[in-house]
Amino acid sequence: MFKTKKEIVFVILAGIFITNAVVAELIGGKLIQIGPFVMSIGILPWPVVFLTTDLINEYFGEKGVKKLSFITACLIAYAFLILFMAIVIPAAKGISPVNDEQFQAVFGQSMWIIVGSLIAFMASQLIDVWIFWFFKRRTGEKKIWLRTTGSTVISQLFDSFIVLGIAFWLPGKIDFDTFLSSALIGYTFKLSIAILLTPLIYAGHHLIKKYLDEDSHKD
Numbered sequence: 001m002f003k004t005k006k007e008i009v010f011v012i013l014a015g016i017f018i019t020n021a022v023v024a025e026l027i028g029g030k031l032i033q034i035g036p037f038v039m040s041i042g043i044l045p046w047p048v049v050f051l052t053t054d055l056i057n058e059y060f061g062e063k064g065v066k067k068l069s070f071i072t073a074c075l076i077a078y079a080f081l082i083l084f085m086a087i088v089i090p091a092a093k094g095i096s097p098v099n100d101e102q103f104q105a106v107f108g109q110s111m112w113i114i115v116g117s118l119i120a121f122m123a124s125q126l127i128d129v130w131i132f133w134f135f136k137r138r139t140g141e142k143k144i145w146l147r148t149t150g151s152t153v154i155s156q157l158f159d160s161f162i163v164l165g166i167a168f169w170l171p172g173k174i175d176f177d178t179f180l181s182s183a184l185i186g187y188t189f190k191l192s193i194a195i196l197l198t199p200l201i202y203a204g205h206h207l208i209k210k211y212l213d214e215d216s217h218k219d
Helices: 005-027 046-088 100-107 111-139 144-169 176-196 198-218
Strands: 031-034 037-040
Touching (some): 005 046, 005 198, 046 198, 144 176, 176 198
Antiparallel strands (some): 031 037
């Protein structure tokens, strides 16, 4: 355990990936408005998920990302289960600084949001991995920007529409026009951030490669 630098890199990237994915799901029930557009606050941590997904893809392959995605989905479900138990157990009357109504308002996400979040997460991750390796098998080690941005462009299109469609439109919380505009603005935001993060992908790729190469030079 942790005998090689590659194992250390994987644990760090996996920790960042899981933390941001779980946080994004927990805060996703809050909608914010930017000008005339409405979108979920859960989009804030996703650029970090994009970044770590691409780096894990590069150094640990397709199976590494898929396994980590399934583990993360299970952990998200576990987090929702714990929150459900925390909601059911009553707060101490007159003692707890947060009462049941306040706790429910913040963490009491509906089953639609939970189902939508999990389906959108797994669908987007599997699509992202497939597209990433579609490009990598054709470009080799070249054109990192193409496989990282290309995979995000397609996968997040599905993610944006799936999560809002299942969590908010199907149960009637928002109308179709709001659903469409929210999904599009959320997708545009995530895509813009992904493009802006491209230099960080190259920087992360360089630093990890340099870190791992130190072991090979010692050998």
